[in-house]
Amino acid sequence: MQNRYDVVVVGAGPAGLMTAKIIGDSGASxxxxxxxxxxxxxxxxxxSNLIIESGTHQETVSCRDGRxxxxxxxxxxxYSGKIIPLKSSVKLAPGGTPLTISGKSPEGFVALSFEKExxxxxxxxxxxxxxxxxxxxxTQALRAENTADGVRVTLRRNRETVAVTxxxxxxxxxxxxxxxxxxxxxxxxRKFFARFAVVSFLxxxxxxxxxxxxxxxxxxxxxxxxxxxxxxxxxxxHGQTDPPVYELTLGMPVIARDPCVVEAELRHFITQxxxxxxxxxxxxxxxxxxxxxxYTPLIDPVAGRVVAVGDAAAFIETYIQGAIMYGYQAGNAIxxxxxxxxxxxxxxxxxxxxxxxxxxxxIKLATQGxxxxxxxxxxxxxxxNLTAGDDNRGFVNExxxxxxVRRALMRNIETVRSExxxxxATLMKFGEVSVGEALQSGNEP
Amino acid sequence: MKIATEKCSGCGGCVNLCPVAAxxxxxxxxxxxxxxxxxxxxxxxxxxxxxxxxxxxxxx
Numbered sequence: 001m002q003n004r005y006d007v008v009v010v011g012a013g014p015a016g017l018m019t020a021k022i023i024g025d026s027g028a029s030x031x032x033x034x035x036x037x038x039x040x041x042x043x044x045x046x047x048s049n050l051i052i053e054s055g056t057h058q059e060t061v062s063c064r065d066g067r068x069x070x071x072x073x074x075x076x077x078x079y080s081g082k083i084i085p086l087k088s089s090v091k092l093a094p095g096g097t098p099l100t101i102s103g104k105s106p107e108g109f110v111a112l113s114f115e116k117e118x119x120x121x122x123x124x125x126x127x128x129x130x131x132x133x134x135x136x137x138x139t140q141a142l143r144a145e146n147t148a149d150g151v152r153v154t155l156r157r158n159r160e161t162v163a164v165t166x167x168x169x170x171x172x173x174x175x176x177x178x179x180x181x182x183x184x185x186x187x188x189x190r191k192f193f194a195r196f197a198v199v200s201f202l203x204x205x206x207x208x209x210x211x212x213x214x215x216x217x218x219x220x221x222x223x224x225x226x227x228x229x230x231x232x233x234x235x236x237x238h239g240q241t242d243p244p245v246y247e248l249t250l251g252m253p254v255i256a257r258d259p260c261v262v263e264a265e266l267r268h269f270i271t272q273x274x275x276x277x278x279x280x281x282x283x284x285x286x287x288x289x290x291x292x293x294x295y296t297p298l299i300d301p302v303a304g305r306v307v308a309v310g311d312a313a314a315f316i317e318t319y320i321q322g323a324i325m326y327g328y329q330a331g332n333a334i335x336x337x338x339x340x341x342x343x344x345x346x347x348x349x350x351x352x353x354x355x356x357x358x359x360x361x362x363i364k365l366a367t368q369g370x371x372x373x374x375x376x377x378x379x380x381x382x383x384x385n386l387t388a389g390d391d392n393r394g395f396v397n398e399x400x401x402x403x404x405v406r407r408a409l410m411r412n413i414e415t416v417r418s419e420x421x422x423x424x425a426t427l428m429k430f431g432e433v434s435v436g437e438a439l440q441s442g443n444e445p
Numbered sequence: 446m447k448i449a450t451e452k453c454s455g456c457g458g459c460v461n462l463c464p465v466a467a468x469x470x471x472x473x474x475x476x477x478x479x480x481x482x483x484x485x486x487x488x489x490x491x492x493x494x495x496x497x498x499x500x501x502x503x504x505x
Contacts, residue, residue, distance in 0.1 A: 035457060035460065035469070035470040036455070036457075036470065036473055037470070037472055037473045038473055041473070043454050043455035043456050043457070043473065044454075044456040044457065044458075045456065138470065138471075140460070140469055140470065142466060156469065159469070159478070173461070174457075174461075176458075176461045176462060177461070178461045181461070195462075195491070197458070197490070197491060197492065197493035198493060199454075199493040199494055250493075252493065254490045254491060255490070261493075261495075262493030262494070263493055263494045263495065264495075287454055287494070288454050288456060289454040289456040289458060289492070289493050289494055290456050290458050291456070291458030291459065291462060291491045291492065291493070292458070293462070
């Protein structure tokens with residue numbers, strides 16, 4: 001490893017790999033670092049292994065002939081894995097009543113489920129062949145500092161600290177980016193919700209009555225502790241889709257006096273929950289986890305010579321397709337900067353304009369979805385039962401999902417008004433949470 | 446503080462959230478450097494799998 005490069009990329013996930021590839025293709029010297037040993041192995045729970053609604057981040061993504069194609073930006077990346085089309089989004093109330101949202105894409109899909117590990121392996125494989133690109137695993141980045149004519153990144157490798165300088169650094173180290181934090185950029189971001197701890201089980205042999213569906217278990221009654229977000233999705237695994245592997249994920253707010261309960265709750269759900277039958281003969285093939293704090297997005301993802309890409313700049317996430325797309329855009333902006341001394345602002349402008357959560361109204365819309373947890377188990381079963389036979393259409397993604405659900409429930413508001421007037425009044429209040437209320441730090445809605 | 450390696454998925458969630466950067470990765474599992482760790486216990490509630498624990502008692 002040298003001590004000076006044109007660009008240092010921190011994080012070899014989809015965003016970092018993509019950014020590094022674009023820059024490396026220009027002949028610049030690029031150092032990519034990642035704390036993992038096996039960079040193309042996925043250890044982290046990630047629910048966004050999905051190709052989602054056309055128009056998200058102003059882009060339409062499709063898969064064809066071993067490529068993942070980004071139509072508006074005009075590029076593609078290799079993807080040699082398989083796809084499972086999801087035809088519906090099924091929300092299950094604690095009593096088991098479904099609210100079914102059918103696919104709204106021209107083919108009738110709510111999303112396409114792909115295999116992140118294979119995608120990362122493909123991106124890594126492409127990058128590893130580029131001259132001038134050095135990839136260092138087991139190397140953790142601790143901080144970045146802007147200097148007079150560039151940036152200094154402090155790395156830790158084998159318990160030794162070393163500083164590397166570059167003209168530009170890329171923060172692609174995920175949703176709680178160490179680089180972003182070290183620059184003090186979190187001080188201007190509002191903290192939202194509590195910290196979440198997530199655990200997921202990847203399982204074979206699940207007998208799910210809703211195959212080819214994104215299943216969300218809505219309401220408090222699914223877990224013993226009456227809180228958390230629980231959902232399940234079929235995924236291709238090790239290149240196979242038949243039979244699919246299901247990933248069941250539980251995310252819970254971290255409460256200081258009640259630690260390390262997420263895995264225990266998950267085990268309880270599959271052995272003694274209402275849907276335990278689905279998991280009678282299952283076999284766990286992998287366990288993943290994640291912990292994250294939620295910050296409002298970095299409206300300006302460029303801080304001096306540091307460019308934040310992917311989840312590092314986001315509220316919650318950019319989805320993997322977003323990480324790759326913003327990596328492409330940031331990579332091109334940085335290439336331009338290396339050649340002309342200008343260009344980073346083009347990426348910043350695109351991010352500001354196309355990442356949905358940069359619009360406070362979008363965060364407000366997203367919080368509508370969380371209103372469901374205010375409702376009692378019985379009210380949820382009652383409301384979902386009213387939707388039986390309705391034709392509700394939509395997509396799986398956090399930007400439009402809450403609106404779709406609200407619309408599905410409000411279809412029957414007159415019936416609710418006559419049968420459960422208090423519930424109707426509560427429903428009418430969904431979506432009236434002000435942005436200010438929504439952004440109060442640490443408050444669970 | 447110590448991390449029970451068999452309970453650690455290698456998700457890295459604790460690494461960036463440790464207030465003193467005492468946690469690092471070895472062979473894709475989290476390890477706490479006792480020389481840096483201040484025993485604040487912040488890592489315990491972060492992990493949904495209960496991997497970090499106090500040294501003597503193994504309490505999670």
